[in-house]
Amino acid sequence: MARTQVTRGLGSVVEFEDAGLYLPVRERRRGGGRRQRLRRMAGETVQDKVWQIRDATFSVAEGEAVAIVGYPESGRDILLRLAAGTLLPDAGTVRRSVPVVGMVGVARALNRNYTVRQNVHLLGGLLGMTQEEVIPKVPEIIAFAGLEKQTDKYLGSIPLAVRIRLAWGISMATQARAFAVSQVLVVGDPATREDCWREIERRKADGVAFLVTSDRPSDLLRFCDRAILVDKDHALGDMTVADALARLKTFKRPKAIKQFIDDESSDDADDEFL
Amino acid sequence: MLVKRDLQQLYTKYRLGYLWTIIEPLGMSLVLWFVFTALLGPRKLGLQPYLLFLTIAILPWWWFTKGISSCARAFAKNKRQLRVSLLPTELWVLRILLTTMMEFILSLPVIGLAMLVTRTMPGPLIILYPVAMALQFLLMYGVGLLVASWVIVVPDMGRIVRIVMRALFYLTPVLYSISNIPEHLRQYAALNPLVAPIGLYRIGFWPDEHEALLPFVVSLSLCLITLLVGILVFRRLESRILKEV
Numbered sequence: 001m002a003r004t005q006v007t008r009g010l011g012s013v014v015e016f017e018d019a020g021l022y023l024p025v026r027e028r029r030r031g032g033g034r035r036q037r038l039r040r041m042a043g044e045t046v047q048d049k050v051w052q053i054r055d056a057t058f059s060v061a062e063g064e065a066v067a068i069v070g071y072p073e074s075g076r077d078i079l080l081r082l083a084a085g086t087l088l089p090d091a092g093t094v095r096r097s098v099p100v101v102g103m104v105g106v107a108r109a110l111n112r113n114y115t116v117r118q119n120v121h122l123l124g125g126l127l128g129m130t131q132e133e134v135i136p137k138v139p140e141i142i143a144f145a146g147l148e149k150q151t152d153k154y155l156g157s158i159p160l161a162v163r164i165r166l167a168w169g170i171s172m173a174t175q176a177r178a179f180a181v182s183q184v185l186v187v188g189d190p191a192t193r194e195d196c197w198r199e200i201e202r203r204k205a206d207g208v209a210f211l212v213t214s215d216r217p218s219d220l221l222r223f224c225d226r227a228i229l230v231d232k233d234h235a236l237g238d239m240t241v242a243d244a245l246a247r248l249k250t251f252k253r254p255k256a257i258k259q260f261i262d263d264e265s266s267d268d269a270d271d272e273f274l
Numbered sequence: 275m276l277v278k279r280d281l282q283q284l285y286t287k288y289r290l291g292y293l294w295t296i297i298e299p300l301g302m303s304l305v306l307w308f309v310f311t312a313l314l315g316p317r318k319l320g321l322q323p324y325l326l327f328l329t330i331a332i333l334p335w336w337w338f339t340k341g342i343s344s345c346a347r348a349f350a351k352n353k354r355q356l357r358v359s360l361l362p363t364e365l366w367v368l369r370i371l372l373t374t375m376m377e378f379i380l381s382l383p384v385i386g387l388a389m390l391v392t393r394t395m396p397g398p399l400i401i402l403y404p405v406a407m408a409l410q411f412l413l414m415y416g417v418g419l420l421v422a423s424w425v426i427v428v429p430d431m432g433r434i435v436r437i438v439m440r441a442l443f444y445l446t447p448v449l450y451s452i453s454n455i456p457e458h459l460r461q462y463a464a465l466n467p468l469v470a471p472i473g474l475y476r477i478g479f480w481p482d483e484h485e486a487l488l489p490f491v492v493s494l495s496l497c498l499i500t501l502l503v504g505i506l507v508f509r510r511l512e513s514r515i516l517k518e519v
Contacts, residue, residue: 023517086357088513099360108354126359 005085007095012059013178013209014083014100018092019056021078022049052078056092058228058238060178065200065210067220069244070230076213077104079230080180083211098177100211101127105182107167112156116147116166119155123170137173144169165192172199178209197223217245299336300384303329306449323392326479329385331448331472334410337378338468339439344370345418346425346432349515356516363512367418371411400478410471413497416504423511426518447472451480452489464489467496 025048053075060066060083068076081087082094084102109126110119120141124134142151145166150158158166171179181200200210200223214220220227220241227244239247307325348366349356356366389395425431446468447454455463463469470493 021517024514081357084358085360087516090513101360102358105354105357109358111355122355123358126355126361128360 006099007097012061013064013097014211015059015095016056016079016082016092017095019082019089019094020051020054020091021082021087022051022090024048025050053082053230054091056082056228060209060211062177062209063204063207064226065204065212065224067224067227067241067244068211068213068230069217069220069227069241069248070213071248072215074230076230077182079228080104080182080211080213083178083180096178099128100178100180101171101174101176102180103167103171103182104180106171107160107164110155110163110167113154115152115154116142116145116158117151119166120170123167124173127171127174128176129174134173141166141169141173161189161192168192168196172203177207178211179203180211182213193219221245299329299333299381300387302336303332303384303388306332310449323394326385326388326392326394327451327476328449329388330475330479333378333381333384334406334471334475335443335446335448336381337374338410338414339443340377341371341374341414342417342421343435343439344374345422346435348418348422349426363515364419364508367415367422371414371418375407375411394479396478398478402474402477406471406474409474409494409497410468412501413467413471416497416501419504419508420500423508423515426511426515442466442468451476460489461492464492465496467493467500469493470497 056079058066068079070076078087081102081104082089083096084100084104085094085096086102086104106123106127109123111122114122117138120138121131121134124137125131142148145162147158147162147166155163197219200212204210210224212220212224224241226238227241229239229244229247231248303325307328310324310328345367348370349363352366356363359365421431421435425435445463446466447463452460452463452469452473470490473490473493
């Protein structure tokens with residue numbers, strides 16, 4: 001469909017051109033003087049646009065891992081979702097030459113009221129696999145999550161970290177040529193994180209493109225080729241990962257997030273991915 | 275394909291209560307039948323036999339209300355899935371419609387029961403029954419998309435829809451026949467897009483009910499217009515929907 005439309009013959013895998021997105025924010029009417037007094041008293045709300053991302057122009061080529069560097073709430077996830085097509089830009093264009101699997105809150109999309117197996121089918125389907133494609137991969141996915149014995153148990157009884165592994169396994173099973181990965185590599189135990197980064201490296205060698213965000217700069221330094229720096233609502237374009245991280249430190253941190261670099265499995269991170 | 279699987283999954287939940295899909299509309303019809311024949315006396319309302327007349331329209335009506343009112347929650351309920359889904363956004367509306375349609379089909383034996391009790395056999399025009407279903411499906415798809423997208427912009431829509439549905443129940447010839455409406459008002463009744471499918475459902479048993487073709491055509495075209503408007507509104511609001519859920 002139009003939302004996740006694929007443009008053929010594009011030079012790169014994903015291409016952002018002046019892409020922007022705003023969120024409508026409702027506020028109570030203020031000011032406006034005497035004429036608007038009644039409306040003010042009635043609590044009429046005024047809609048305002050708050051730009052989350054503006055003028056994002058960059059592209060991701062095959063076999064490349066691009067880091068999106070920024071503080072939480074700076075619009076990193078919005079960039080990823082734009083790339084995948086689960087959000088539509090309000091300005092500019094986002095084009096892709098292959099379907100991009102967006103992994104922003106994938107573990108959240110798992111349904112607690114379904115069994116593990118049903119969830120594999122459900123999420124696999126949501127991420128664009130047909131059921132015929134899912135069936136042969138079910139054992140592999142479940143083995144990755146280590147859930148062989150609980151295949152037909154309901155998901156609610158399964159711990160969070162395992163659910164994340166499950167979601168990762170399902171997403172990877174799509175064999176997509178491009179992924180937009182958020183936060184996966186931060187939450188979960190270190191072993192999972194290592195597994196995931198290895199997987200990314202393997203796929204990269206195969207020519208799969210990645211867009212990654214993470215709150216762990218060391219991982220980004222190790223695995224990513226380039227970085228897009230995001231500050232407030234601006235995407236500041238291409239640079240090396242090290243440069244981006246250095247410049248990030250000069251920005252003012254949002255107050256709510258205290259320990260940005262040391263705290264690796266904060267509730268925030270959990271919340272964002274799960 | 276995925277919708278089909280979704281459906282099966284929903285049905286594992288419902289199967290326990292399959293009997294309910296029969297009992298519920300049956301009870302409803304019986305109550306209404308009792309009220310309108312026994313209590314209100316033999317004032318000519320609808321066509322005879324009244325029990326059959328009632329059941330045949332009340333089942334699709336139920337499908338309509340259930341479908342549309344759950345469409346109001348279509349996106350909000352599945353927001354977590356919607357955030358990652360690469361499938362068309364309309365899927366969630368479609369899924370609700372298909373589920374409720376299955377429920378409707380499964381409750382069809384009620385009509386058979388009513389036929390048995392009243393010993394009426396349908397005429398050859400009963401073949402229009404699936405056509406009526408298809409028509410209603412298209413109409414519901416339009417209305418469903420409309421409602422599902424409006425709810426995102428105006429959160430109060432959910433409640434408004436409920437009231438409108440209640441009003442529509444009495445404004446639509448479910449309890450009565452379109453020929454019960456006074457002559458001068460009948461043309462306005464035709465402005466209700468539901469008139470067309472309901473007329474088609476009934477035509478198998480009462481072939482002469484739709485002697486007036488004009489209201490039918492008006493209603494039919496309104497069905498199609500609704501479908502079109504629904505799709506257009508949804509297109510306009512899709513980006514909003516994705517942001518706000």
